[in-house]
Amino acid sequence: MSPKDFSVLEPRRRAPWGVLALVMLSGLAMMRNGVDVELGPPQPAAAARPDTRPLGTPPPAPDGLETLPHAPASRVKIPAIRVSAPIMDVGLDPDGWISAPPPEDPNLAGWYQNGIAPGQRGTSVLVGHVDNAAGPAVFYGLGSLEKGQHVEVERYDGRVAVFEIYGVEVYSKNDFPGVQVYSDTGTPELRVITCGGGYSRAHGYDGNVVVYARMVGSR
Numbered sequence: 217m218s219p220k221d222f223s224v225l226e227p228r229r230r231a232p233w234g235v236l237a238l239v240m241l242s243g244l245a246m247m248r249n250g251v252d253v254e255l256g257p258p259q260p261a262a263a264a265r266p267d268t269r270p271l272g273t274p275p276p277a278p279d280g281l282e283t284l285p286h287a288p289a290s291r292v293k294i295p296a297i298r299v300s301a302p303i304m305d306v307g308l309d310p311d312g313w314i315s316a317p318p319p320e321d322p323n324l325a326g327w328y329q330n331g332i333a334p335g336q337r338g339t340s341v342l343v344g345h346v347d348n349a350a351g352p353a354v355f356y357g358l359g360s361l362e363k364g365q366h367v368e369v370e371r372y373d374g375r376v377a378v379f380e381i382y383g384v385e386v387y388s389k390n391d392f393p394g395v396q397v398y399s400d401t402g403t404p405e406l407r408v409i410t411c412g413g414g415y416s417r418a419h420g421y422d423g424n425v426v427v428y429a430r431m432v433g434s435r
Contacts, residue, residue: 257411317345340405
């Protein structure tokens, strides 16, 4: 698998996150290691609706919510789909693409380290494989998540940022709404992204599943 199958072309020099969001309009072309699994990974209910549908309403921020300082992400936990996976930093490869976690390790997620840390004001991004040549991988069940469920991200400073899901969407790679997905909403948010949509052996997955979540607490 080439890293280009997993990522989005960006400028070779680092740019502010707001600029990166505009560059990402071309979409996040996720990894295409598809494996033949009966019925394939679960897809969001949104897969049956046009891409113009509105997102759900984000949960209100609790009174006194503390925005966390920068610290790298170390582990992601999604209890509803029994995910507990270490996180590695991912950046850009020599061609200017976001690198993917190694597909050989099915239980590994990646945090885009040139962006926002989970719990900071802004939108942090986690990515991971839906499957690999051996079978389902870390984010295989992502499309089955529902509004109100939680994603917890442990950080290397010992803090845990807790996010509540308010939307689970699937987008075509050819029409990926980068500004909507990556933009700064003014609060700490999280996007968790993997492959989705239809799959063919020749072209891999034709879309991306995106989980939208807003921070509701920390510990």
